[in-house]
Structure formats: C-alpha cells, structure tokens
Amino acid sequence: AEITIVGLQASGKTSLVNVIGNGQWSEDVVPTVAFHFRKVRRGNVTMKIWDLAGQPRYRSIWDRYCNGVDAVVFVVDSHDKEKFETVNFELHQLLAQPTLKGVPLLVLGNKNDLEGHATVQELIKALDLDKVQNRPVSCYSCSMKSQHNLDIIIQWLASHSH
Numbered sequence: 001a002e003i004t005i006v007g008l009q010a011s012g013k014t015s016l017v018n019v020i021g022n023g024q025w026s027e028d029v030v031p032t033v034a035f036h037f038r039k040v041r042r043g044n045v046t047m048k049i050w051d052l053a054g055q056p057r058y059r060s061i062w063d064r065y066c067n068g069v070d071a072v073v074f075v076v077d078s079h080d081k082e083k084f085e086t087v088n089f090e091l092h093q094l095l096a097q098p099t100l101k102g103v104p105l106l107v108l109g110n111k112n113d114l115e116g117h118a119t120v121q122e123l124i125k126a127l128d129l130d131k132v133q134n135r136p137v138s139c140y141s142c143s144m145k146s147q148h149n150l151d152i153i154i155q156w157l158a159s160h161s162h
C-alpha cells in the first residue's frame with residue numbers, strides 16, 4: 001500500500017499527511033525538500049506515503065516516486081486560481097509518464113476554507129479532468145485547516161491501499 005502525493009508548492013501536501021497522520025494542523029509548515037516518507041496507520045490499514053516537494057526544481061522527479069504506487073494524490077490550492085494553468089500543465093505532464101500508466105488519481109481542491117475558492121466543477125474544467133483517460137479519477141474539495149471532507153479522503157486512500 002503505497003501512495004504518492006504531488007502538487008505545486010504550498011498547496012497543502014505536507015499538511016494533508018500531518019492531518020491524516022496525527023490530526024495536527026499548523027499554519028507553519030516547512031516547505032518540503034525533495035521528499036518525505038511517512039507511514040500512517042488508520043485502523044488496520046497502513047499507508048506508506050511519499051510526500052513530495054512542489055517547488056519547480058523538484059517537479060521533474062515526481063514521476064520516479066509514482067512508479068508502482070497504488071494511487072497518486074494531486075493536491076491543488078483551490079484558492080490560488082492564478083496557478084491553475086501551471087497546475088494543468090504539471091498534472092497532464094505527469095500523467096503522460098509511462099510510470100503512471102493506469103494508476104488511480106485523486107485530485108484535491110484544498111483550502112476551501114478560503115473565500116473565493118474554486119468548486120469541484122470549476123476544478124474539473126480548469127484542469128481538464130474530463131480528458132483524463134484510462135485510469136480512475138476522483139476530485140474532492142477539502143480543507144486541511146477545517147478538516148472538511150477529510151473522512152471521504154481517508155476512505156478513498158484506504159480503499160486504494162491494497
């Protein structure tokens with residue numbers, strides 16, 4: 001059961017792992033350098049999570065950490081609409097890599113506690129999620145701060161950790 005978490009810098013990847021892992025939310029999270037590996041236990045499921053760094057210089061290594069995993073989670077800051085074009089580019093660039101063939105994808109529109117965030121429908125459109133083929137795709141709106149939709153995220157992760 002291995003899961004890789006990708007997405008642009010400051011989208012909330014490490015926050016997601018912290019909140020799932022120990023329920024801890026913080027305003028101050030240190031930007032990840034390269035990657036951070038964590039084992040997280042929920043009930044009888046142990047998830048091995050690769051929390052990758054989102055800054056531009058680290059994006060070229062994302063596909064290597066997606067090789068052979070059970071699922072890929074792409075975290076988006078749904079409030080930072082100016083970055084959607086870059087998100088779209090990086091997402092489809094990654095999905096085109098052979099290492100990701102057929103791997104289930106969960107797109108999270110994080111930070112929905114912030115006024116003016118994009119809805120799931122808006123994310124599907126801005127990120128061309130309806131054009132993703134040959135893999136299961138889910139998209140949820142969520143907030144690590146308020147923990148909105150955390151339960152369905154954990155359910156999705158647990159059901160893809162076999």
Ligand SMILES: Nc1nc2c(ncn2[C@@H]2O[C@H](COP(=O)(O)OP(=O)(O)OP(=O)(O)O)[C@@H](O)[C@H]2O)c(=O)[nH]1
Nearest residue numbers: 010011012013014015027029031032054111144145
């Ligand atoms: N308002 C709000 N802020 C959030 C949320 N999730 C994360 N943040 C904040 O966003 C900032 C970046 O969070 P990180 O979890 O470090 O982001 P990251 O994607 O791991 O960033 P990199 O490691 O640099 O790729 C931190 O200040 C978090 O507190 C959220 O749901 N709502």
Ligand SMILES: [Mg+2]
Nearest residue numbers: 013014031032
């Ligand atoms: Mg991080």
